[in-house]
Amino acid sequence: MAQARDRADPLAHWRDRFELPQGRIYLDGNSLGPLPLATRVRMAEMVDVQWGHDLIASWNDHGWIDAPRRIGDKIGQIIGVRPGEAIVADSVSANIYKLLLAIAETRPKATHILTEAGNFPTDLHVAAGAARLLGLELRSVERAALTEAIVPETAVLLLTHVHYRTGDRFDMAAFEGRARQCDVPILWDLSHSVGAVPLDLAGAGARFAVGCGYKYCNGGPGAPAFLHVKQSELAALSSPIQGWMGHAAPFDFTDAYRPAPGIERFLAGTPPMLAMAALESGIDLMLEVDRDALWAKSVALFDHMAELMAARCPQMTAITPFDPERRGSHASFAHHQAWPINRALIDAGVIGDFRSPDVLRFGLTPLTLGFADIWHAVDWLARILDEERWRRPEYQARGKVT
Numbered sequence: 001m002a003q004a005r006d007r008a009d010p011l012a013h014w015r016d017r018f019e020l021p022q023g024r025i026y027l028d029g030n031s032l033g034p035l036p037l038a039t040r041v042r043m044a045e046m047v048d049v050q051w052g053h054d055l056i057a058s059w060n061d062h063g064w065i066d067a068p069r070r071i072g073d074k075i076g077q078i079i080g081v082r083p084g085e086a087i088v089a090d091s092v093s094a095n096i097y098k099l100l101l102a103i104a105e106t107r108p109k110a111t112h113i114l115t116e117a118g119n120f121p122t123d124l125h126v127a128a129g130a131a132r133l134l135g136l137e138l139r140s141v142e143r144a145a146l147t148e149a150i151v152p153e154t155a156v157l158l159l160t161h162v163h164y165r166t167g168d169r170f171d172m173a174a175f176e177g178r179a180r181q182c183d184v185p186i187l188w189d190l191s192h193s194v195g196a197v198p199l200d201l202a203g204a205g206a207r208f209a210v211g212c213g214y215k216y217c218n219g220g221p222g223a224p225a226f227l228h229v230k231q232s233e234l235a236a237l238s239s240p241i242q243g244w245m246g247h248a249a250p251f252d253f254t255d256a257y258r259p260a261p262g263i264e265r266f267l268a269g270t271p272p273m274l275a276m277a278a279l280e281s282g283i284d285l286m287l288e289v290d291r292d293a294l295w296a297k298s299v300a301l302f303d304h305m306a307e308l309m310a311a312r313c314p315q316m317t318a319i320t321p322f323d324p325e326r327r328g329s330h331a332s333f334a335h336h337q338a339w340p341i342n343r344a345l346i347d348a349g350v351i352g353d354f355r356s357p358d359v360l361r362f363g364l365t366p367l368t369l370g371f372a373d374i375w376h377a378v379d380w381l382a383r384i385l386d387e388e389r390w391r392r393p394e395y396q397a398r399g400k401v402t
């Protein structure tokens, strides 16, 4: 049955475009996307020819200097914004910081930054640091109370579009509509959305966003992140990190800072070109994919998993919304022994994620997973639960990265 669905799957061939370990089922492409085969070739060319042979001439001859903007425009196609409205730079954390400060600076009467309690840790930590520096309060509010908490005194609302643990997805257009009533800007973190769920930021009225390159976009470990600012907002915003790459004319080497007129003003330092090359390869691959078909398969994989889990692993509590409009591309289940269960699963060759305190998270990446993979993963999980394999002492210890 699952095998028949795999045979009929129009996206099945994409799996051959990736390096995937034999004998393992990788349900963690939402945390670190696998290696596209094209990236290995691209990296070899980058190292051997561009860096190894052409050296500094590559900044012009191989378009290195334009890479942040060029790749940003490609990401713009995926998130639904116009050319010149997205750029690749730094990490998600640094981009949140730059945009929070830049936006808050335009709102002198505001008293606080608003975000969701239980947001991704870096979002909360960076927002707390930014608030401290700005002399603002940081208000973290439960999801159910968020719309009520948006008031004209809110400097900026920081929301993660798809929640990293539960998979809950905000209705972007609805929140933009609500925030607009109070003239409050929203900064969207798209880390668990980009390359996974359909995105139309312009259509939803979104003006500011950041996102991750190494998850569903398969840009490589620690890939550079991106940020989006709508064209109409750019002129009013200044980056708090006035680096030379954000200067209007970096190679004039003048003493005085003058920001670039466009989105380049949010660059700080020199782009990490090896990492940029890997990211661009991942993004190029994503641009080739029929993203409607991608999402349709994600929905089908989720339903398949939800059905199997309910039947075979009733001890686990499904915590991701079943309505596709309300979730991302991962499925999470709670169990008080989630940590040792995940260790036992990894031992069985099923690579998922544990998220503190009690969640098992499975990334459903349609380019590299099939229906039979999901069947086998749930089969292993059922065995581990039924035989209580997770009780073994070797599954109890925790590493530095969980």
Ligand SMILES: *Cc1c(COP(=O)(O)O)cnc(C)c1O
Pocket (backbone or CB within 6 Å): 091, 092, 093, 094, 120, 122, 123, 160, 164, 189, 191, 192, 212, 225
């Ligand atoms: C993965 C992720 C990040 C990563 O931030 P980095 O600074 O790139 O490490 C940030 N926010 C969310 C919501 C994430 O899921």
